[in-house]
Amino acid sequence: MSKNDVDFALSDSSWSCSDLQTNIIKLEPKVTKRKKRVPCSKFMKKIETLQEIEEKCQSYFHRHLDNIWQNLILTERHAALLYQAAQTLSERISSSFFFVYLVEDDKLVNYQKTLDGNIVRGEEEEINKLSLAGSVAEKKMSLLIEDTENYRGYLESLDFKVDEIKSIICVPICDPTEVCLAVLEFFRIGVSTPFTSEDRAYIVANAGWIGAAIHQSVYNQEILEQERMKSKLMNYTQKYxxxxxxxxxxxxxxxxxxxxxxxxxxxxxxxxxxxxxxxxxxxxxxxxxxxxxxxxxxxxxxxxxxxxxxxxxxxxxxxxxxxxxxxxxxxxxxxxxxxxxxxxxxxxxxxxxxxxxxxxxxxxxxxxxxxxxxxxxxxxxxxxxxxxxxxxxxxxxxxxLKQKWSIIELKTLLNHNLAPCHHETKLYIENLKTFSVPEGFDSLTWYIHPEEVDSIPQLVYYMMDDLMGSELLSKECLAQYILKVRSAYRQVTFHNFQHAFNAAHCMYTIIKRNMNVFTEMEKKGLFLGALCHDADHPGLSNNFLMLIKSRTVLLYDGESPLENHHYYVTMAILQETKIFKNLDEKSYRDMALEIRKTIISTDLAVHFRLRNESFQLMFENFNFSEIKHRDYLKCYVTTACDLSGNSKSFSVVKKLTDNLLQEFYHEGDTQKSMNVKPLSLMDREQYDYVPKDQVLFLEVVVLPCLEVLAEVLPNTEELLRQTLKVRQKWIVIRDRGIEYWRYISRRPGGSMEARDTEPISTPEPH
Ligand SMILES: [Zn+2]
Structure with a gap:
């Protein structure tokens, strides 16, 4: 028989151990699935989240395992176990002797038992077709030679000494990826009967199980190693x-x-x-x-x-x-x-x-x-x-760390900058003795007379003393606080200290009517929040700050950036000027939270969100003992105070509208210079439509808010009534037409009532 015939016989073997092993592996879907994973090649390309890092670590381990399979080198321990297994198999099929080879890189290494029972490394040879074991390792198929006489030519071509050897079984042991890990050779010598195909089937089946066992063992070893690696990395994570x-x-x-x-x-x-x-x-x-x-x-x-x-x-x-x-x-x-x-x-x-x-x-x-x-x-x-x-x-x-330091420095600087001088504080306290509360101050629709504007700090003092006097530290301390808050407001046309005072006054009058409705903490949060709600307002809107990607927006991550900034300034002043006597840490935190709620809800975007959630509830199911309901109510109260400039006499409303428009138009002009189309409200070329816009604003924003308030706190109804009157005035102006609006808007000062009586036929020339 020629060498080619033997090759044919080998490849024709109908039952190879690799078939069996494939079947075994199929029972372990986890393992085959793992093989499909694409290992992550680059860990540091982009670090985003801890979860991503964790996933990448995992994929490292998977790649690690993949590598193990591709580069599996069995240890001496495996060799010893394999030798023992081969010995048992050898006894079972009555072979005369056997050889165990382990595959290392491109070599077959023979392992032998010494006289004292140790399994040691013996000779090694290249894997190729030139030896029996090498041939089996390469083809990964089992070989049965029943009678060596019939294959003497082939065996001698492999440099195999037939001598007394009668019969041979040679089987590969493969891993699940069909990589040959080892080869077992069994021989019968002399006159004994040859190996049968049943003997081969027995060895092949066992070789399959041995392959699976080695796989399992290596797998377990890797899991242990993974655990060790994980705990090491965990240690680093915790430590560093x-x-x-x-x-x-x-x-x-x-x-x-x-x-x-x-x-x-x-x-x-x-x-x-x-x-x-x-x-x-x-x-x-x-x-x-x-x-x-x-x-x-x-x-x-x-x-x-x-x-x-x-x-x-x-x-x-x-x-x-x-x-x-x-x-x-x-x-x-x-x-x-x-x-x-x-x-x-x-x-x-x-x-x-x-x-x-x-x-x-x-x-x-x-x-x-x-x-x-x-x-x-x-x-x-x-x-x-x-x-x-x-x-x-x-x-x-x-x-x-650096940022923390600079924040501390900034706060210190801010307070230094805002702090009134000693003389100013002294003068202020002196003035407190002589000033008197203006007539109608308790009314929700009261607005400060232009000649009394200088007494605003005294009026703030009066309100704070009235609402929380017993809790306040000292006259001087409170005076310092109020003067600092005043300094924190910029000299813009609308969002200035006068606007803050107006909101605070409206809040004061609402609280005074509902002293038993709000807790002491809520009163503090509402009043201080209203007083400081626009502190350091730049006279520009959130939208504009977002458009120019201002630092304020970056600092507060885009959510109500201005309101967050007002809150920040508020707390910076409050922390520095500790105006309350006995506020423990917890109460201070509670108060800060109340102030925050108040200030953030002056963002109309926040107001609309809360209104959507609560509008119906406020009329149908409002419950004072529900914290969430109270929060809704406080939001409506705050918005009402912030927009209370619309609930005054019409001449005041008109003046405040003009002041606000000045800020808006400044912003609109800047937007135009950036080639951005401003909202019509901010476009000075749309001035003719102000009455229409005002009616719309009152109907969509202000009146629904005041209706809720009148429902839940009926003693605030005055606000609603006055605003309805104001709306009526705007409607009249709107309906009289653009010429009339242009005419009255050009007349400085004076009362609106007088103007309303002016005949439409006598507009001033352009
Ligand atoms: Zn405001």
């Missing part, structure tokens, strides 16, 4: 991402772990420092302490020109570089003396910023075995990425 360690300390620790894991002789860390303009490279080398747990920074940094040339590959590509020989062309003469020792091999791993720029290099010199095993490579990648994460984390920590 929560404490206040310096980044370099962390790098040192990770570098040292790395060095010991991949058994290198020397560790050096290069940190690129760009804080001085021209980048400098600081070098951290191992010190002389016994356990090598500390790196020492060299006194002088290197410039980028002085660093080893090979580093530029890492810096430019952001990828690690592994040099396995000192003759590697990437490792030029220029570099040799830079490491302070003879370099046999070298691993360079980058640490990167969140933008992926290389900010440091971990260098490991003279590893025991050249090159990296797949396991070491993965470990290096993970630790390298952790180092990067750690540095990024640390940079953010520093940024946050």
């Amino acid at each position: 991402f929560s404490g206040e360690r310096m980044a370099i300390e962390t790098l040192q620790n990770m570098g040292i772990t790395l060095k010991s894991t991949i058994t290198a002789n020397k560790l050096t860390i290069y940190a690129i420092d760009k804080s001085w303009g021209e980048p400098l490279v600081w070098i951290y080398r191992e010190g002389y302490c016994v356990d090598h747990t500390e790196l020492v920074r060299k006194n002088l940094p290197m410039t980028m020109d002085e660093i080893p040339k090979i580093f530029t590959i890492v810096i430019n590509t952001g990828e690690k570089v592994v040099v396995t020989s000192s003759t590697d062309p990437r490792f030029g003469d220029h570099d040799r003396h830079k490491f302070g020792t003879y370099v046999r091999n070298l691993v360079l791993h980058p640490t990167k910023t969140h933008k992926g720029h290389v900010q440091g290099i971990i260098a490991l010199l003279n590893k025991d075995v050249k090159g990296l095993t797949p396991k070491e490579e993965i470990f290096l990648d993970i630790i390298g990425d952790y180092c990067s994460l750690c540095c990024i984390h640390w940079q953010y920590e520093i940024r946050i």
Whole structure:
């Protein structure tokens, strides 16, 4: 029989162990599914969320396992187990002797039992068709030679000494991916009867189970290793991402772990420092302490020109570089003396910023075995990425810390800036003695007379003293507080201290009518909120600030940015000027929350959202004992106060509307200069339509709010009645036409009532 005939017989084998193993593996869908996962190739490309990092870590482990299967090297322990199994099988099929081979790379390694019972490594041979076991390992199919006489030619061509050998069974042991892990050979010698196909079937079936068992064992081993790796990384996470360690300390620790894991002789860390303009490279080398747990920074940094040339590959590509020989062309003469020792091999791993720029290099010199095993490579990648994460984390920590400091500085500056001088406070307190409360002050529709504007701080004092006097610290302290709040308002035409005072006055009159409705904490929150609700208002809208991406918007993440800023200023003043006597920490927090609710609800966007949720409820199911219902009510009260400029006499309403329009038109003009079309409300060319817009605004925004208020707090109905009157005036003007509106709007001062009687036929010339 020729060699080709034997090959044919081999491949014709109808029952190969790989078939069996495929069937076994099919019972483990988890494993086959895992194989389909695409391993993540780059960990640091983009760091977004912790979850993503976790997922990427997971995929590392999967890739790790994939690598294990692709590069599986069985251990001595596996060899011993395999030998024992082969011995049992050998006894069962009465073979005369047997051989166990393990596959390592492209070699078959024979394992033998010594006299003292140890399983030891024996000779090794290349895997090819030139030996029986090699041929089986390559084809991954079992072989049965019943009678060697019939195959003598073939066997001798394999350099096989037939001698007394009568019969042979040779089977491969494969893993689930059809990689041959080992080969078992069984022989019968002399006159004994030959092996039968049943014997072969028995061995093949068992080989299948042995393959599955090895698979399971390696799998378990990997799970254990995963657990160890996870707990190590968890340890790093807890240690370095929560404490206040310096980044370099962390790098040192990770570098040292790395060095010991991949058994290198020397560790050096290069940190690129760009804080001085021209980048400098600081070098951290191992010190002389016994356990090598500390790196020492060299006194002088290197410039980028002085660093080893090979580093530029890492810096430019952001990828690690592994040099396995000192003759590697990437490792030029220029570099040799830079490491302070003879370099046999070298691993360079980058640490990167969140933008992926290389900010440091971990260098490991003279590893025991050249090159990296797949396991070491993965470990290096993970630790390298952790180092990067750690540095990024640390940079953010520093940024946050700096920001905290600058916020404290800003608050101090703000308070210095706002603080009234000693004389001003003194004068203010003096004036308190002589001032008297104006007539009609208790009315919801009262508005300050232009001649009394200077007494606004005294009136604020009066209201605060009236509402919460017993809780307040001292006259001087309160005076300072009120003067600071006044200074916090800018000199804009509408959102100024007078507007704040008007809102606060309206709030005061509502609270006074409902002293038993609101708690003391709510009263404080509502009144202080109303007084400060537009503090430091720039006279521009949230929409405009968003359009120009102002810092205020960035600072407060786009949600009610102005209102958040007003709240911030409010609390900065309150923290500095502690006006309350006995407010413990919890009460202070509660008050801050109430103030916040008040101020944030002056954002009409917030008001509309809450109105949508609650409008029907306010009429049908309102319950004072429900916290949520109370919150809704406070929102309506606050909006009513903020918009109470529409609930005054018409001449006041007209004046306030003009003031507001001045701010709006300024914003509209700026938008036009940016080629953005402003809202018609902010477009001075749409001035003719102001009466129409005002009617609409009252009907859509103000009146529904006041209707709710009149329903829940009937003693506020005056606001609704007056606003209905104002709406009527606007309707009259709207209906009389544009010419009439132009005519009256050009007349400064005076009462609206008088103007209303002017005949439409006598408009002033343009
Ligand atoms: Zn306001």
